[in-house]
Amino acid sequence: MTAKIEIPSALTKFAGGNGTVEVTGNNVRDAINNLVGEYSGLKEHLFDEQGRIRSFVNIYLNDEDIRYSDNLETVVKEGDVIQIVPSIAGGR
């Protein structure tokens, strides 16, 4: 399946300057791994030393937080949109 991943503005420089990247994958884990496979500079920003998604990184599939679905195992369908959003806003 081909899905679109929206890259947060703070990380586009690690994704070849792209705001969105098309990736293949049957679930969110595959899709994110394929993204990081293509743009290795993203890895340290998205994953901790144990290979888990960092605790402030939220991932949405078609606007739904994957923690309320099957987390990284959530199934991705053709044309789905994955968003990577830090849990904060910045600035007070």
Added chain:
Amino acid sequence: MKRAIASEPAQRFSDIGQSLTDLIGNTPLLHLDKVCPTGNLFAKAEWTNPGQSAKDRPAWRIIREAELSGQLKKGRVLLDATSGNTGIAYAMIGASRGYKVTLCMPASVTPSRVKILKAYGAELVLTDPALFSDGAIIKAREMYLADPEKYFYADQYSNDNNWKAHFEGTGPEIWQQTQGRVRHFVATLGTSGTFMGTGRYLKSKDAGIKIIEIQPDSAFHGLEGMKHMGSSLNPLFYDPDLADAKMTVRTEDAYKAVVDISISEGLLVGVSSGAAMVAARKVAQENPDDVVVTVFPDNGLKYLSERFWSDNL
């Protein structure tokens, strides 16, 4: 200062009791001797302000000065971009003084913040979370330019009353509470108002006091309220040359510090306080004979839904 508009019956007793804004400032200086065994680290407990954050100080000075200059008057709406604490302060003081408040903020702010702001009667305009606070700032500017008569645009990122509130309040308080013994002041950057105002005041008392700013280690971070200056719109009054040194903190280290402070000091603080502690403790341990002061901008009640409380850090 007493209420701007007191009804006649209320005026009869205006010499008794206090108004909300009388409670802003004069926060305690806490001794953090558990998390920092060298015993020389202190923090301003800014959540003891009535809006429960340091932001009551700039919000009140911005509103007070705008009232005095005539920019803010009855019927005009106070407008600004804020991801939380300044908004809470505006909404609280606005409610107290009879102004409508409209706030632009990224849709990613914690739900509990939204509930607090609505409880004070503020109107919220949610902006694209992918643009962080910059999206909210751009939206607020657009709204103001479209109808400048309707709004008083408080503009906490450019308004000099922001840092002046700390020059007149936080700085002198730290000087007095340490009996002039403070040698290092370490603070996180959001609008940079706390750092600029307090830092400038302390330097004016003793140019030898070292002032150290703290930023997130990366543009992509989870430190609510903090700004990575290299990748975002900089506040107009931010002077990158004021600091004697600059430190960065990784998000996970700040989260871990929040848990440590809670367990060992009994203080439930917010994530920027965790970042402040990580950096300030390092300075304290490197200078064990010097008094080191930092600022804990808010408490942790607004962050209890954050995942780090349940994750194994």
